[in-house]
Amino acid sequence: MQGIVLFAHGARDPEWARPFEAIRDRIRATRPECPIALAYLEIMNPNLEQAIDAVIVEGASSVTVFPLFMAQGGHLKQDLPKILDAIRASRPHVPISLETAVGEVPELLDAISSWVLRRVE
Amino acid sequence: MQGIVLFAHGARDPEWARPFEAIRDRIRATRPECPIALAYLEIMNPNLEQAIDAVIVEGASSVTVFPLFMAQGGHLKQDLPKILDAIRASRPHVPISLETAVGEVPELLDAISSWVLRRVE
Numbered sequence: 001m002q003g004i005v006l007f008a009h010g011a012r013d014p015e016w017a018r019p020f021e022a023i024r025d026r027i028r029a030t031r032p033e034c035p036i037a038l039a040y041l042e043i044m045n046p047n048l049e050q051a052i053d054a055v056i057v058e059g060a061s062s063v064t065v066f067p068l069f070m071a072q073g074g075h076l077k078q079d080l081p082k083i084l085d086a087i088r089a090s091r092p093h094v095p096i097s098l099e100t101a102v103g104e105v106p107e108l109l110d111a112i113s114s115w116v117l118r119r120v121e
Numbered sequence: 122m123q124g125i126v127l128f129a130h131g132a133r134d135p136e137w138a139r140p141f142e143a144i145r146d147r148i149r150a151t152r153p154e155c156p157i158a159l160a161y162l163e164i165m166n167p168n169l170e171q172a173i174d175a176v177i178v179e180g181a182s183s184v185t186v187f188p189l190f191m192a193q194g195g196h197l198k199q200d201l202p203k204i205l206d207a208i209r210a211s212r213p214h215v216p217i218s219l220e221t222a223v224g225e226v227p228e229l230l231d232a233i234s235s236w237v238l239r240r241v242e
Contacts, residue, residue: 002241011194019192019224026234034241066237070191070223071140073132099240102191102233103140111232112223113147116187119220120123120155 003035003060005051008068009075010040017044020068035060041075048080049087052096062095071103124156124181126172129189130196131161138165141189156181162196169201170208173217183216192224 004027008020020038027036035058039051046054052063065084067076080098088096102108125148129141141159148157156179160172167175173184186205188197201219209217223229 004237004241006237008191011192013194013198016192016194019222019230022224022230023234023237026230027237030234030238031241064241066240068191068233070129070189071132071137073134073137077134101140102236103143105236108229108232108236109140109143109147111229112189113144113151115223115226115229116125116127116144116148117151119187120125120152120185 001033001035001059001061003037003052003055003058003063005037005039005048005055005063005065006068007039007041007048007051007065007080008044010042010044012043023068039065041079048083052087052091052094056091056094060094062097064097064099066099067101069101069103072101076101122154122156122180122182124158124173124176124179124184126158126160126169126176126184126186127189128160128162128169128172128186128201129165131163131165133164144189160186162200169204173208173212173215177212177215181215183218185218185220187220188222190222190224193222197222 006020024036024038035055037051037054039048055063127141145157145159156176158172158175160167160169176184
């Protein structure tokens with residue numbers, strides 16, 4: 001069973017988490033059997049390691065991390081690979097893969113562009 | 122003519138701007154007559170005031186700011202309204218409106234959820 005971790009930046013405002021919770025809930029509604037957890041780089045909990053462990057405990061035999069960041073900067077290109085390497089080292093039996101940022105997915109760029117265009121028509 | 126400003130966080134890595142440039146280019150391809158500019162809160166240029174002035178100079182009689190942020194935290198709830206109020210005060214003849222964050226738009230949450238679901242199927 002593939003587990004899903006939605007990885008976001010984190011912020012002091014608790015309402016900041018709302019979009020990520022909404023995405024998690026939509027995915028859960030479609031795939032209730034799929035272990036899924038949110039994780040945050042900073043300020044909010046759980047962190048990535050805790051979230052990965054949570055989906056493993058729920059039955060995931062592999063884990064895919066989806067960075068819910070608009071773009072790839074130092075956080076995703078430098079910080080995240082180091083964090084993931086440390087997590088992988090102590091969980092060698094669980095393959096952990098990493099998806100790209102939201103802004104590197106052509107269909108999501110299309111969706112954002114279409115939203116802007118609808119609002120200016 | 123309505124002008125569009127795509128407002129993003131900014132980062133030290135110049136490649137970070139790529140998704141926002143791609144969104145701008147998609148919008149320009151569909152609506153080449155529409156003045157459009159990118160703007161950044163931090164680190165990158167131009168800032169919001171410079172971008173708003175650029176679309177006014179290009180012929181915009183009103184401007185809509187689209188915050189390309191995943192979620193609404195202190196940046197959008199506290200910083201941005203103050204920045205916008207200062208800009209509006211010295212440009213009273215140009216209505217400047219503000220859209221919501223990407224993560225507050227239901228169809229974009231749907232699009233992100235669908236992407237995740239496609240990747241785990």
